[in-house]
Amino acid sequence: MTDDEIVIRIRGLSNRFGEQVVHEGLDLDVRRGEILGVVGGSGTGKSVMMRSVIGLQTPAEGEVEVLGENMVGRNEDEAKNIRRRWGILFQNGALFSTLTVAENIEVPIHEYFPFLSPSLVDEIASYKLAMGGLSPDAGPKFPSELSGGMVKRAGLARALALDPELLFLDEPTAGLDPIAAAAFDELILSLQQRLELTVFLITHDLDTLYAICDRVAVLADRKVIAVGTIPELLALDHPWIQEYFNGPRGRAAANSSEEPARV
Amino acid sequence: MAATTPPLQSAGDNEPFRVDGALTISRAATTEREIQAAPDPLTIDLSGVERMDTVGAWLIYRTVRDRDARVVGATPQAQSLLDQVAEFDHPARVRPEERPGVVRLFSELGEWVSESGRTLVGLLGFFGGTLIGFGNLIRRPRRFRWNAVVQRFDVVGIRALGIIGLMSFLIGVVIGQQGAVQLAQFGAESFTINLIGRITVRELGPLMTAIMVAGRSGSAFAAQLGTMKITEEIDAMRTIGVSPVEALVIPRVIASVIMMPLLAFWAMLMSLLGGGIFVWLFLEIPPLTYIQRLQEVIPITDLWIGLIKAPVFGLIIALAGCFQGMLVEGNSEEVGLRTTTAVVQAIFLVIVLDAVFAVFFSSIGWK
Ligand SMILES: Nc1ncnc2c1ncn2[C@@H]1O[C@H](COP(=O)(O)OP(=O)(O)OP(=O)(O)O)[C@@H](O)[C@H]1O
Ligand SMILES: [Mg+2]
Numbered sequence: 001m002t003d004d005e006i007v008i009r010i011r012g013l014s015n016r017f018g019e020q021v022v023h024e025g026l027d028l029d030v031r032r033g034e035i036l037g038v039v040g041g042s043g044t045g046k047s048v049m050m051r052s053v054i055g056l057q058t059p060a061e062g063e064v065e066v067l068g069e070n071m072v073g074r075n076e077d078e079a080k081n082i083r084r085r086w087g088i089l090f091q092n093g094a095l096f097s098t099l100t101v102a103e104n105i106e107v108p109i110h111e112y113f114p115f116l117s118p119s120l121v122d123e124i125a126s127y128k129l130a131m132g133g134l135s136p137d138a139g140p141k142f143p144s145e146l147s148g149g150m151v152k153r154a155g156l157a158r159a160l161a162l163d164p165e166l167l168f169l170d171e172p173t174a175g176l177d178p179i180a181a182a183a184f185d186e187l188i189l190s191l192q193q194r195l196e197l198t199v200f201l202i203t204h205d206l207d208t209l210y211a212i213c214d215r216v217a218v219l220a221d222r223k224v225i226a227v228g229t230i231p232e233l234l235a236l237d238h239p240w241i242q243e244y245f246n247g248p249r250g251r252a253a254a255n256s257s258e259e260p261a262r263v
Numbered sequence: 264m265a266a267t268t269p270p271l272q273s274a275g276d277n278e279p280f281r282v283d284g285a286l287t288i289s290r291a292a293t294t295e296r297e298i299q300a301a302p303d304p305l306t307i308d309l310s311g312v313e314r315m316d317t318v319g320a321w322l323i324y325r326t327v328r329d330r331d332a333r334v335v336g337a338t339p340q341a342q343s344l345l346d347q348v349a350e351f352d353h354p355a356r357v358r359p360e361e362r363p364g365v366v367r368l369f370s371e372l373g374e375w376v377s378e379s380g381r382t383l384v385g386l387l388g389f390f391g392g393t394l395i396g397f398g399n400l401i402r403r404p405r406r407f408r409w410n411a412v413v414q415r416f417d418v419v420g421i422r423a424l425g426i427i428g429l430m431s432f433l434i435g436v437v438i439g440q441q442g443a444v445q446l447a448q449f450g451a452e453s454f455t456i457n458l459i460g461r462i463t464v465r466e467l468g469p470l471m472t473a474i475m476v477a478g479r480s481g482s483a484f485a486a487q488l489g490t491m492k493i494t495e496e497i498d499a500m501r502t503i504g505v506s507p508v509e510a511l512v513i514p515r516v517i518a519s520v521i522m523m524p525l526l527a528f529w530a531m532l533m534s535l536l537g538g539g540i541f542v543w544l545f546l547e548i549p550p551l552t553y554i555q556r557l558q559e560v561i562p563i564t565d566l567w568i569g570l571i572k573a574p575v576f577g578l579i580i581a582l583a584g585c586f587q588g589m590l591v592e593g594n595s596e597e598v599g600l601r602t603t604t605a606v607v608q609a610i611f612l613v614i615v616l617d618a619v620f621a622v623f624f625s626s627i628g629w630k
Contacts, residue, residue: 097493097594102357115292122357123325124318130351131317139355144493144593163288163316194343195316 005032006065007166007198008053013062015048022048024222026062035192035199036227037209039244040219046202047091049219050168053200054088055079067166084112087159091170091202093151095143101154102129102139108161124161132157133180133187148175156184160191166198167191173205185211206250210257218244230254279335283311286319294319298326310336320344324352382608389586393516396508408514415518419480423526427475431530434467435459435537443546452546456553457560459538465565468531469523470617473576476523477609481584484515485605488588489598497589507589516581523577524570531569564629572620576613583609 008030015023022045030036040046051057053064055071064071069082095104102125109121116124129139132153138146146154152172159167172188173181189212192199203209209216210230217227220240226233233241244250280301286294286309298307307323309315324345326332337345362370400407442455488511491497497507535557542548548556587605591597 098596100358102355106357109288113288113291116288117292117295120291120295120322123354124321125357126353126355127317127321127348127351129355130353136353136355139357140359142593163318190347194340194347 006030007032007067008200009063009065010049010053011063013049013052013064014060015045015052015057016060021222023052023059026223028217028224028227030198030200031215032198033192033196034214035188035201035212037213037216038200038202038219039204039209039216041240042204044219045222046219047170050170050200050202054086054168084162085164086166086168087162087164088168089152089155089159089170089172091174093143093155095146095151095154095158097143100140100142101134101146101157102126104143104154105129105158105161108158112162128157128160129154131160131187131191133183149177149180152176153184163195164197167200169199169201169203171202171204173203173208178207181205181207182211188212206245206253207256210253279306279308281308281311284313286312286315286323288316288318291318291322294322298322303330305330305332307332307334308336309334309338309341312338312341315341315344317344317348320348324348328352385590386582386586386608389589390582392508393512393582393585396506396513399506400509400513406509408510411510411514412517415514416522418483419476419515419518420522420526423476423479423522424529426479427472427526427530428533430471430475431463431468431533432537434471435463435534435539436541438462438467438534439538439541440545443542453548453556455542455546456538456548456556459535459542460557460561461565463534463538464531464561464569466569466617468534469527469569469573469576470613472523472527472530472573473580473613474610476519476526476577477580477583477606477613480515480519481580481609482602482606484581484584485588485591485602486598488585489591489601492589492591493593493595493598512581512585512589515585516578519577519581520574521577523580524573527569527573531566562629564624568620568624568629572617575616575620579612579616580609583612 006029008028010026010028013023013026014021026049028049038046038049048057052059053066053071055064055074059072062072067082067085069078071079071082095101096107099107102122105125105128106121109116109124126136126139129136134150134153134157138150138154143151143154152175156169156172159169167188169188173184176184185208188199188201191197192212201208201213213230215227215229216233217224218233218238218241219225220238225238226236226241230245234245236242245254280298282294284290298305305326307326309323312319320341323332323334327334327345328349334345361367438459439455442458443452446452446454446458488497491511497511500507500510539550539553542553543550584605587601587608591601
């Protein structure tokens with residue numbers, strides 16, 4: 001695996017909140033063009049890991065490299081070039097509450113491409129809205145007028161605004177109905193194929209893992225304990241992994257996926 | 264890259280419009296202009312495109328849609344992007360509909376008037392609701408939240424001592440100084456003490472304290488309750504069966520009503536101190552004489568007036584803050600607007616009431 005095929009490289013990452021140690025000596029590589037699923041129990045630090053990768057949380061120790069650039073301790077100007085190339089969907093949407101959904105999508109476009117004609121920007125916002133799976137009448141709505149699932153979709157549409165190379169999704173399908181969740185999976189897969197996206201996907205949704213993830217990273221005991229395809233993970237005999245994939249829900253998801261894992 | 268606009272040949276037989284290199288968002292402004300300048304009928308040649316994103320695809324797609332352009336030389340990948348944006352072509356509004364200028368002017372004026380009316384009625388209704396909450400609490404006193412009230416005492420009262428004390432001290436000095444300068448023209452400097460004594464105890468003590476408390480605590484009440492409204496904390500309280508009026512509004516109202524007279528009294532003392540120090544240093548009136556003279560010139564009714572007004576001001580400030588906080592709906596900007604309104608409304612009502620009090624007290628002979 002050559003260096004430029006690694007889009008995110010985490011080495012020896014440690015994160016602490018006061019006494020509480022969330023990560024210690026965590027390593028992880030994300031390869032170009034893959035959809036990497038990140039799983040782990042609630043509170044194991046998946047969101048915190050994502051925040052340290054995107055530079056919102058300064059790690060206590062360790063190195064984080066995104067698209068070949070070091071993310072720890074860099075200044076705002078340097079970071080801007082990288083920020084243009086990624087899109088982020090936060091766990092709770094994090095939409096700007098004073099702007100409409102369509103205006104939310106336009107924020108990154110205005111920020112980086114102020115010279116585009118307003119009508120073109122509005123058109124871009126419209127098709128991104130559709131891309132996120134929202135109907136046109138959601139465009140002029142304010143975030144407080146949206147349902148939980150619509151917030152997720154609006155957040156995704158905003159994350160897609162600049163056609164990012166790298167997409168961070170924090171539990172995108174949580175709170176969606178199963179049909180919408182499946183459509184969301186499809187959407188991410190098709191975007192990933194057509195735009196050659198790399199996707200860092202935190203999820204609790206086993207169906208998503210089976211349906212679209214190329215590899216899965218398991219977070220437990222403050223580090224990534226295993227990374228691999230689902231069959232590779234199943235071959236390990238870590239108790240949490242076994243329980244996760246072989247529990248009732250895990251088996252149901254495996255059976256309904258096209259390539260049943262060996263159970 | 265740059266697509267060069269081909270020279271116009273004969274109508275119907277233009278050279279294809281060639282796009283080379285990147286057809287992406289970073290070149291979108293230029294590409295859009297170039298496509299617009301190219302004459303109809305248009306053929307777009309994509310064989311030179313190296314990179315394309317959805318914005319590029321959108322530009323091509325919409326030209327095809329609106330101008331019947333023909334696309335040639337698209338790679339399968341480019342074609343699939345074109346198909347994809349076509350699939351997502353659902354024009355949407357970006358902002359809510361706006362009414363035309365004149366209509367908007369009148370309707371906004373109307374809304375403003377009816378909003379003001381509703382606010383006043385709403386504030387009265389809110390006062391009523393708070394009274395009912397009080398009634399319920401008196402019947403079941405064990406539900407009373409002492410902890411919340413004591414905590415508010417600290418925030419509204421104790422922590423305001425420093426700033427209110429400093430402000431009042433300085434006001435005392437200023438009144439002393441201005442009074443001395445003016446009264447010196449009549450050779451009546453010693454009346455500066457009357458001025459300081461009566462104006463601070465009767466008027467400025469309670470009034471300035473009310474303004475400071477409105478700015479410190481009334482705004483905080485509105486912002487706290489407003490944020491809780493947005494994060495659905497207040498809804499969650501209601502569904503659990505906790506009444507927001509009992510849990511949030513009443514402790515704040517009680518704390519303000521009790522703390523205001525204490526703070527006002529503190530403010531009076533500090534103003535008198537400031538004035539006293541001024542007259543001592545500049546008019547050479549010794550402190551003992553100053554205190555004696557104060558006892559002679561300030562009627563006890565002045566103190567009552569100040570201390571009667573203060574809790575009423577406190578009630579108004581707390582009600583306006585909590586009322587505006589509970590009105591917040593929607594977004595974070597609303598919290599800011601409502602907080603501003605709470606402070607403005609509180610100070611305005613305090614001054615109006617102060618005038619009413621002034622008329623009332625002089626009519627009952629408390630001059
Ligand atoms: N800002 C913070 N201050 C203190 N502790 C924090 C903070 N953010 C996260 N934590 C702690 O770090 C741990 C990991 O949190 P994190 O949000 O990453 O969990 P998660 O794996 O994303 O869980 P979930 O699947 O429920 O979203 C938790 O124990 C949490 O309490
Ligand atoms: Mg999380």
